[in-house]
Amino acid sequence: MAEDNVRSQMRKGVLDYCILCILSRKEAYASAIIDELKAADMIVVEGTIYPLLIRQKNQGLLSYRWEESTQGPPRKYYFITEKGRSQLEEMDAAWTELVDSIGKLRNQ
Amino acid sequence: MAEDNVRSQMRKGVLDYCILCILSRKEAYASAIIDELKAADMIVVEGTIYPLLIRQKNQGLLSYRWEESTQGPPRKYYFITEKGRSQLEEMDAAWTELVDSIGKLRNQ
DNA sequence: TAGAATACCTTGCAATACAAGATATAAAAA
DNA sequence: TTTTTATATCTTGTATTGCAAGGTATTCTA
Numbered sequence: 001m002a003e004d005n006v007r008s009q010m011r012k013g014v015l016d017y018c019i020l021c022i023l024s025r026k027e028a029y030a031s032a033i034i035d036e037l038k039a040a041d042m043i044v045v046e047g048t049i050y051p052l053l054i055r056q057k058n059q060g061l062l063s064y065r066w067e068e069s070t071q072g073p074p075r076k077y078y079f080i081t082e083k084g085r086s087q088l089e090e091m092d093a094a095w096t097e098l099v100d101s102i103g104k105l106r107n108q
Numbered sequence: 109m110a111e112d113n114v115r116s117q118m119r120k121g122v123l124d125y126c127i128l129c130i131l132s133r134k135e136a137y138a139s140a141i142i143d144e145l146k147a148a149d150m151i152v153v154e155g156t157i158y159p160l161l162i163r164q165k166n167q168g169l170l171s172y173r174w175e176e177s178t179q180g181p182p183r184k185y186y187f188i189t190e191k192g193r194s195q196l197e198e199m200d201a202a203w204t205e206l207v208d209s210i211g212k213l214r215n216q
Numbered sequence: 217t218a219g220a221a222t223a224c225c226t227t228g229c230a231a232t233a234c235a236a237g238a239t240a241t242a243a244a245a246a
Numbered sequence: 247t248t249t250t251t252a253t254a255t256c257t258t259g260t261a262t263t264g265c266a267a268g269g270t271a272t273t274c275t276a
Contacts, residue, residue, distance in 0.1 A: 010122060018210070041209050048234060099207060117232090121263085137223080179222060
């Protein structure tokens with residue numbers, strides 16, 4: 001297993017959380033979200049992001065609006081809903097607990 | 109998505125790490141590993157653990173020995189290999205980086 | 217002798233992330 | 247004008263993972 005796979009395996013399961021974190025501050029379109037994730041050293045590709053955003057939208061966590069762009073095709077700006085904010089709070093708690101669990105396991 | 113699913117989704121990807129953490133301290137058989145995970149609030153079931161241990165053994169990260177038990181059937185004690193310890197170091201680094209990335213995303 | 221407790225393992229399913237490729241718009245270059 | 251480049255969106259197929267459910271085997275106890 002290459003080092004890359006180690007990191008990519010660990011990313012599984014927290015991407016939903018990451019998306020909600022980003023959109024909790026301001027609306028964004030997919031490519032911009034990918035750029036933000038990269039800036040935080042979370043490498044994610046398009047084939048991962050698009051289905052994920054659609055899933056979260058279908059769950060009512062996100063909504064979106066189209067906006068024209070002078071740089072190319074129109075952009076789909078996603079923004080978080082009230083339900084999404086509740087979910088984010090739950091995820092904050094879950095993340096804290098996970099970090100705590102790993103801490104217990106790692107340091108005896 | 110129920111609160112349980114939020115936590116279970118986040119657990120994905122760190123179970124390999126958890127197993128190596130536990131076995132880095134002392135050898136153990138599957139049921140004992142599950143008990144340790146439960147003690148750290150990481151709920152995992154047999155159907156998850158057995159295939160996972162077999163995978164890690166096939167990757168050369170673990171090895172095992174049989175030991176008779178007076179309480180029932182013989183136990184398969186797994187222990188970490190040198191390769192497993194290297195892997196654990198990589199996972200420590202990956203975990204630290206992941207926590208760091210989430211921190212960046214969450215706190216602006 | 218039957219049941220309970222302990223331990224191992226497998227099968228089939230659903231969900232996730234990724235690689236690869238398809239489609240569409242607008243600007244720039246030929 | 248036509249082609250290329252850049253920017254966007256999205257889909258399809260695949261591998262992996264974790265889980266629910268069920269199956270097998272050993273030892274002790276009632």
